[in-house]
Amino acid sequence: MRKQFRDTIMDLSAHDEKIVMILGDVSVYLFNEFKQKYPDRFYNMGICENTLISVAAGLSSHGFYPFVHTIAPFITERSYEQIKLDMCYNKFGGNIVSCGASFDYAWDGATHHCYTDLGILRMLPHIEVIQPGSRKEVDVLIRSQYNNGKTTYFRLSDHPHDIDIPVEFGKGVVLKNANANVTVMTAGPILGNVVEACRDLDVNLIYFHTIKPVDKATISMFKDTQILVIHDAFGLYEAVCEVPGLSVSYHGMPDEFCCWYGQLTEVREKIGLDVKSIRQAVHQKLQTPQRR
Amino acid sequence: MIPVLKEIRSDILRISKTSGHGHIPTCFSVVEILYAIYDTINHDPNNPIWEDRDIFILSKGHAALAHYCILAKFGYFDIKAVDSFGAFMSDFGCHADRLKIPGIEASTGALGHGIGIAVGMALALKIKKSHRRVFVLIGDGEANEGSVWEAIMVAVDLKLSNLTIVYDNNMSHLRGLQIHNSADRFRAFGCDVVVVDGHSVKEIKNEMNKTSDKVRLIVANTKKGYGCKTLIKNQYEWHRKSPDEKEFDLLMVELDEETV
Numbered sequence: 001m002r003k004q005f006r007d008t009i010m011d012l013s014a015h016d017e018k019i020v021m022i023l024g025d026v027s028v029y030l031f032n033e034f035k036q037k038y039p040d041r042f043y044n045m046g047i048c049e050n051t052l053i054s055v056a057a058g059l060s061s062h063g064f065y066p067f068v069h070t071i072a073p074f075i076t077e078r079s080y081e082q083i084k085l086d087m088c089y090n091k092f093g094g095n096i097v098s099c100g101a102s103f104d105y106a107w108d109g110a111t112h113h114c115y116t117d118l119g120i121l122r123m124l125p126h127i128e129v130i131q132p133g134s135r136k137e138v139d140v141l142i143r144s145q146y147n148n149g150k151t152t153y154f155r156l157s158d159h160p161h162d163i164d165i166p167v168e169f170g171k172g173v174v175l176k177n178a179n180a181n182v183t184v185m186t187a188g189p190i191l192g193n194v195v196e197a198c199r200d201l202d203v204n205l206i207y208f209h210t211i212k213p214v215d216k217a218t219i220s221m222f223k224d225t226q227i228l229v230i231h232d233a234f235g236l237y238e239a240v241c242e243v244p245g246l247s248v249s250y251h252g253m254p255d256e257f258c259c260w261y262g263q264l265t266e267v268r269e270k271i272g273l274d275v276k277s278i279r280q281a282v283h284q285k286l287q288t289p290q291r292r
Numbered sequence: 293m294i295p296v297l298k299e300i301r302s303d304i305l306r307i308s309k310t311s312g313h314g315h316i317p318t319c320f321s322v323v324e325i326l327y328a329i330y331d332t333i334n335h336d337p338n339n340p341i342w343e344d345r346d347i348f349i350l351s352k353g354h355a356a357l358a359h360y361c362i363l364a365k366f367g368y369f370d371i372k373a374v375d376s377f378g379a380f381m382s383d384f385g386c387h388a389d390r391l392k393i394p395g396i397e398a399s400t401g402a403l404g405h406g407i408g409i410a411v412g413m414a415l416a417l418k419i420k421k422s423h424r425r426v427f428v429l430i431g432d433g434e435a436n437e438g439s440v441w442e443a444i445m446v447a448v449d450l451k452l453s454n455l456t457i458v459y460d461n462n463m464s465h466l467r468g469l470q471i472h473n474s475a476d477r478f479r480a481f482g483c484d485v486v487v488v489d490g491h492s493v494k495e496i497k498n499e500m501n502k503t504s505d506k507v508r509l510i511v512a513n514t515k516k517g518y519g520c521k522t523l524i525k526n527q528y529e530w531h532r533k534s535p536d537e538k539e540f541d542l543l544m545v546e547l548d549e550e551t552v
Contacts, residue, residue, distance in 0.1 A: 020419070040419050043450070051408045051442040058412015061398070062420070066412075081402060082439075086409055090390060090399050 001156040002099055004135035006030050008142050009067065013038060016147070020059055022052050024070025026099065049074045053082035057092035065095065065147050071105075072098035072114035072155065080120060087151040088126045095146050097154045102232045103258065103267040104158050110257040118235025121153050122212040128152040129212035129235070130169075131188040134160045137209045140167040159264055161192035165207065172215035176205040182285050183222040185229045187211060187236045190273060194230050197278035202286065214239035219246070228285045232273050251281040293519065293550050294493070296365065297323055301519050303361040303371055305543055308534040313378035313386050316534070317516035317527045319358035321462035321490070322429065325512050326350075326362040328496035329427055329458070337367035340394040346424055347413050349398045351406025352431035352460060353387045360384055360393070368395040404437030406430070407457065411447045414455040427456045427500070433464035435471055441481070447507045448482035456500065456508040457483070460490065462516045467528075475511045483509035490514035491552075521551035 010033060013019045021034055023044045035042040045052055049070060056066035068075060075098055076083070087094055098117065105112040122129045128150055132138040138156065145152045165173050172185075175195070183204040186194045191207055198205055204222055208214060219227075219240055227248040229237040237250040254271050268274050272281065300323050308314035333346035350359050357377060364371040376382035383392040387401030397413075400406040410428035417424050430440060447455055459478070465471045479485045484504040488495040490512030499510050517523025520543045523530050535543055 043415075045446055046449070048442040048446060050404075050439045051411065051446050054405060054408025054439070054443065055412035055415060055446065057398075058409045058414070059416045061409070061413055062416035064416055064419070082405065082408070085399070085402055086405055090409070092398075092409070 001132065001135055001138050001158065001160050002027055002030060004138045005069075005097060005142070005156060006034070008139045010034060012143065012146070016065070017041075018063060018065045018147070020064045020066045022056055022066055022068045024049055024052050024068070024075065026070045049079045050082050053079045053096070054086045056094040057082075057086035057090060060087070060092040060094045061090075067095045067097055067146070069097045069099070071112070072101035072117050073112060076114065076117040076121060076153070083121065083127075083151065084124050088124045091126060093126075093148070093150040093152070095142075095152050095154065097156060099156045099158070101155050101157065103264050106264045106267045107261045109261055110259050113258055115233040115253050117153070117155060118211050118233050119238055122235055122239060126151060127212065128210070130210055131155045131233075132209050133157075133188045133191050133207075134163065136164065137167050141169055141209065144169050155188070157189045159189050161189050161195075163191060163195060167209065170210045170213050170215060172218035173207040174204070174218065174221075175207050176203070178202060178204055180204050181225055182282070183225040183227045184282060185219070185227055185236065185240055187231055188233070190230065190232045193268070193273065193275050193278055197275045198282055201279070201282055203282060208236060211235050211239055214242065216243050219243045226285060226288065228282065230273070230278055230281065232268065249285070251278070297327060297493075298519070298547060300327070300358070300361045300365055301547055302544060303364070303374070304357055305535060305540060305547070307357060307361070307374055307377050309536070309540045310375060311377040311379065312534045314357040314534060315354045315532050317523050317530050318352070318431070318462065318464070319355050320518045320520070320523060321514040321516050322352075322355050322358055322460050323362070323518070324491045324493050325429060325458055325460060325496055325514070326358060328493045328500060329429070330362055330366050331493070332497050332500045333425070333427060335395075337363075337395070340368060344424065347397050347410070347426040349400065349406045349410045349413075349426070349428045350388070351400055351410070351428050352403065352434050353400035353406065356386060356388045359388060359396075363393070363395045403431070403434040404439035407440055408443040410455065411443045411450070411452065414447065414452040415450055417454055418450070418452060425454045425456065427458065429458045429460060431460045431464060432462060432471055432474065433467070435459070435474070436465065436469045444478070444481050444483065444507070451505070452507055453503065453505050456510065458496075458510045458512055460514055461511050462490075462514040464516065478509045478511070483507045485509045485511060487511045487513065491518055515552065518552055519550065520546040522546060524552070
């Protein structure tokens with residue numbers, strides 16, 4: 001996804017002189033071509049995430065479209081007040097593009113895990129929260145949102161799914177409507193595991209790349225079913241629950257720090273987000289008493 | 293004290309008395325600084341978003357009442373409008389909202405934010421090769437925030453010679469984390485540092501007009517409550533206190549007599 005991010009930026013920058021890259025000492029080599037072509041709009045500003053956001057707000061106030069890019073926990077959790085005040089409250093919009101969220105850096109332990117970003121950012125006014133799951137989603141959603149004057153958070157992953165789906169900002173995608181009693185809702189790269197787990201199960205399957213604004217109309221289509229949100233982060237479940245009158249449960253993050261190191265697949269297996277565990281969770285949901 | 297500075301201070305006292313809001317001592321410490329800034333920078337009260345204007349940000353947002361009174365004095369709006377200071381549905385909150393008040397470039401209040409935004413604005417103007425300048429006023433208490441020092445490091449690294457930081461050294465820092473030898477610290481960070489009497493409009497203006505190839509940093513030595521000896525002597529008590537009628541009368545007499 002990061003390569004797609006780079007490719008999209010390079011393409012947009014050929015026609016837009018207002019794009020400014022602000023890196024927090026991450027992906028510096030990846031953006032070498034941008035640096036060579038547009039040296040006055042490329043800044044590896046260092047490991048100072050609070051200031052990266054404040055500077056982006058200042059750039060935005062003078063008409064630029066900043067892209068702040070660094071590792072997810074540091075640019076969201078550490079810099080939450082800067083995002084809240086300098087960007088959202090001041091309405092100095094800009095783009096925040098993270099990498100390494102959830103357990104992409106599983107081996108680095110709890111300091112580098114980030115699963116609250118979507119949940120905390122979606123609570124702020126004047127922000128869009130996007131979790132692309134594939135390269136195509138990265139490309140389409142950056143192009144459609146980067147210059148709209150709002151603060152937009154893009155959460156990139158090194159482990160995209162490979163499912164080709166239609167992409168339109170703010171629109172949920174009905175991947176399967178079997179008129180079933182159970183509806184699985186998910187977002188981002190974990191879709192790959194969810195699709196495989198549910199392949200032959202009698203469930204509806206809905207996918208979101210946009211966490212805020214969440215597509216309430218699509219959610220409401222399944223209001224009479226038992227909804228199971230499967231997500232390797234917080235944020236989607238809370239967004240779905242904003243639709244009144246639903247019966248929703250959540251399968252995802254445990255209430256503990258995931259200090260087991262290893263690989264993404266190993267952490268996902270440990271917390272029940274591998275294909276087998278997801279399938280068990282859906283099976284269990286299918287066996288609970290139905291609403292209709 | 294030149295008459296206009298007394299008038300501004302009396303506006304602050306009067307509005308604080310009637311509204312029950314305001315940080316008077318910190319407002320009084322920056323009156324000369326704010327007056328010098330608006331008397332120096334390129335700006336147009338009749339067109340607050342004039343595209344050739346210089347930028348000023350009050351990073352120490354607690355002094356918003358002083359900022360309002362200065363803006364009114366320079367013609368951005370009538371001082372009577374500020375009478376609603378802090379009231380429900382007023383445009384004039386105890387911390388300024390840039391979307392409501394003409395002349396406010398950034399909404400501040402949480403300390404250590406305005407300076408970072410100012411760095412971004414200065415960078416934007418540098419990219420545009422603009423001659424416009426950016427001025428930001430920070431407090432010594434505010435400089436307890438790590439984000440202040442982050443922002444200064446970035447500004448120095450980016451060689452933002454169009455940025456001038458004014459440091460209100462009103463000794464608020466003595467209450468908690470103390471920052472002694474502040475000029476030496478800023479110099480060590482790579483700024484072009486000067487120290488002035490923060491209650492001398494002439495000295496401040498003289499330094500504001502100078503340019504440098506570095507980030508400029510003006511350490512303005514001030515007193516909290518400057519103008520009224522009661523405020524200076526009892527600054528902890530008066531940190532966020534509004535005067536009643538009797539106290540107001542006393543402070544006005546002290547102000548008139550310049551009991552600094």
